[in-house]
Amino acid sequence: MTAVEAVFGRARVERRNASPSLPHDSWQGCDDSTLLAWLLSLPGNHDRDTEILEIVGSSRHLYVRQAAALAVSNPDHLLSYLRNAEVGPVLTRRLSRVEDLAYLADLVQSSQHSEVRRLASAQLQELSARLLEQVPSATKR
Numbered sequence: 127m128t129a130v131e132a133v134f135g136r137a138r139v140e141r142r143n144a145s146p147s148l149p150h151d152s153w154q155g156c157d158d159s160t161l162l163a164w165l166l167s168l169p170g171n172h173d174r175d176t177e178i179l180e181i182v183g184s185s186r187h188l189y190v191r192q193a194a195a196l197a198v199s200n201p202d203h204l205l206s207y208l209r210n211a212e213v214g215p216v217l218t219r220r221l222s223r224v225e226d227l228a229y230l231a232d233l234v235q236s237s238q239h240s241e242v243r244r245l246a247s248a249q250l251q252e253l254s255a256r257l258l259e260q261v262p263s264a265t266k267r
Contacts, residue, residue, distance in 0.1 A: 170199060182198070195213050
């Protein structure tokens, strides 16, 4: 299940074998509704992160930018947006590696936005617990 499916529901995500084309030459020519439909139709293994990152960094409506962040296939591309008060909370849900613990801890300590701190703290606890479950029981003692 992709992050988009988890947030928006599997029934609303149209699966395709290849990345669907935009109805215009670029995403900038699309209205928000068309752009959202395109983002939601992308398969999890697409090759469109460059375009999608432009949307994340754009001045589009928050919902569009958050949907774009969820549609990025490689979460490492999003690390520069972790401190973004609008997109950061969505991104913290995508983190899953030991290295991400440091980013989350830094957000909890340094973010000026209480919502970002709250969500980062919750994700830090969840990720820590998940990573500890992966450690063989003999090494936990």
